[in-house]
Amino acid sequence: MYLRLENLSKIFTSRDGGREVRAVDGVNLAIERGDFVTLLGPSGCGKTTTLRLIAGFEFPSQGRIVLDGRDIADEPPNKRDMAMVFQSYAIFPHLSVFENIAYGLKIKKIGGAQLRKQVGQALEMTELTGLENRQPNQLSGGQQQRVALARCLVMQPKVLLFDEPLSNLDAKLRVQMRSEIRRIQQDLGITSVYVTHDQDEAMALSDKIVVMSGGRIQQVGSAVEIYRRPANRFVADFIGRANFLPVSVRGREANGWRVGLAGIELVVDGAPAANFAVGSQALLLVRPESMRLRQQGEGRLTGRVERTAYLGSLAEYDVEMAGQRVAAVRYDPGESDLYPVGAQVGVELIEENLYLIPA
Ligand SMILES: Nc1ncnc2c1ncn2[C@@H]1O[C@H](COP(=O)(O)OP(=O)(O)OP(=O)(O)O)[C@@H](O)[C@H]1O
Ligand SMILES: [Mg+2]
Structure with a gap:
């Protein structure tokens, strides 16, 4: 060194x-x-x-x-x-x-x-x-x-x-x-x-x-x-924008932690130092760009658009989902990707970009 x-x-x-x-x-x-x-x-x-x-x-x-x-x-x-x-x-x-x-x-x-x-x-x-x-x-x-x-x-x-x-x-x-x-x-x-x-x-x-x-x-x-x-x-919050969704840890898989969120299960990567106990609560880090809004009926989760801002190269959303308000960003949005305030939407999470951290 x-x-x-x-x-x-x-x-x-x-x-x-x-x-x-x-x-x-x-x-x-x-x-x-x-x-x-x-x-x-x-x-x-x-x-x-x-x-x-x-x-x-x-x-x-x-x-x-x-x-x-x-x-x-x-x-x-x-x-x-x-x-x-x-x-x-x-x-x-x-x-x-x-x-x-x-x-x-x-x-x-x-x-x-x-x-x-x-x-x-x-x-x-x-x-x-x-x-x-x-x-x-x-x-x-x-x-x-x-x-x-x-x-x-x-x-x-x-x-x-x-x-x-x-x-x-x-x-x-x-x-x-x-x-x-x-x-x-x-x-x-x-x-x-x-x-x-x-x-x-x-x-x-x-x-x-x-x-x-x-x-x-x-x-x-x-x-x-x-x-x-x-x-x-702290690091997750300081670097970029972050949503933290409380999840329950259901088990350890070969490729990550199996967690439960609003009635669905996801398998996500997690902090290596944290040994999440099965049955415990943890926080799922979801970056806004890892949340994709879909037409109602598509996607594994559902939400309601509370705020939108169209900025040309991207569109920002606040969405009420799984009992909390979360931020979503869609880069290079087409017109079919734009949803008005009040719209009921489907939500897909980009599973490989999610990360589990201690509660
Ligand atoms: N000479 C000094 N005497 C007393 N306290 C000091 C002194 N220099 C720094 N501190 C304190 O030490 C802490 C760290 O200060 P430092 O200047 O290293 O922060 P920083 O990360 O560079 O912040 P910034 O981004 O505002 O420049 C602060 O609480 C500051 O008030
Ligand atoms: Mg300084």
Whole structure:
């Protein structure tokens, strides 16, 4: 493992009341060389604090940070061979693009042809070539963020850290910049830890996503794993949209759990850590797109449309079904897929996309 967080905790004590905040609480995480890992979670869950511990801007209350076999938890930031891209860009307003990017190299006493070569490469990678003599106030937000990235890349760090680097950009630029970050990261094979609360960004960028809540890791997995096989209700709810239908566990089959729902039986995949007892209650995770509305009389379940919204590429529904209100989405709907409010409908669940989690 290239970068390892071992039982890492950070406790802040506020000066006024002396109340303790466990911003990071017993985090264990193993990151492989070249991985792009994203810390994802709601505001206040400890993402930034974890990143700042890795960078050395904070020191842990407990635990170890091991980089390439060496415990670095007590080392200052400039000894860690890491570079961080901030949300606020943090570029020097009085220096040109070239000077901003060259700044760190000069501190390291790198100059002359070597400096020009490395800055040139960083400019090229971030597609800033030609803008090197501009001042930051002559750049767009996206270009400023590229300067911030180039300034990190030029140092050839072992680990690149990002704290919500795209959240000041408009939606379109954000999508463009995130694919550029991914391209550069893959070209260089540079180990990266990225913080965001935007799940689309996390899913589009990452090899591995770390879902956090209350200073703790809830799940580590690929985008597919955390979306399709969430470890618990928190993860299921935080990633995408989720309906949770109470079901009774009827038995274990070779291909999953047999559960009862509103008079029918389904066989569904389930969380491996949970050993569902036969006869117990559990929650069936049903994503809105796994619910297909049909003409009345078709489908194994029935419901009543309570709300609809036609958005062109998709149609949204709220449906009263099995005693609760559930959300359904139909992508690329034809006119025969549109149902008005009040319509009695049949409902088919896409069984292979359902997932059982503990109640
Ligand atoms: N220097 C500090 N002193 C006291 N408490 C702090 C300090 N820094 C962070 N905290 C607290 O630690 C918790 C985690 O904060 P952190 O900034 O890591 O959250 P985050 O996940 O990055 O949130 P956001 O998405 O809002 O940026 C919060 O409750 C926060 O108030
Ligand atoms: Mg933060």
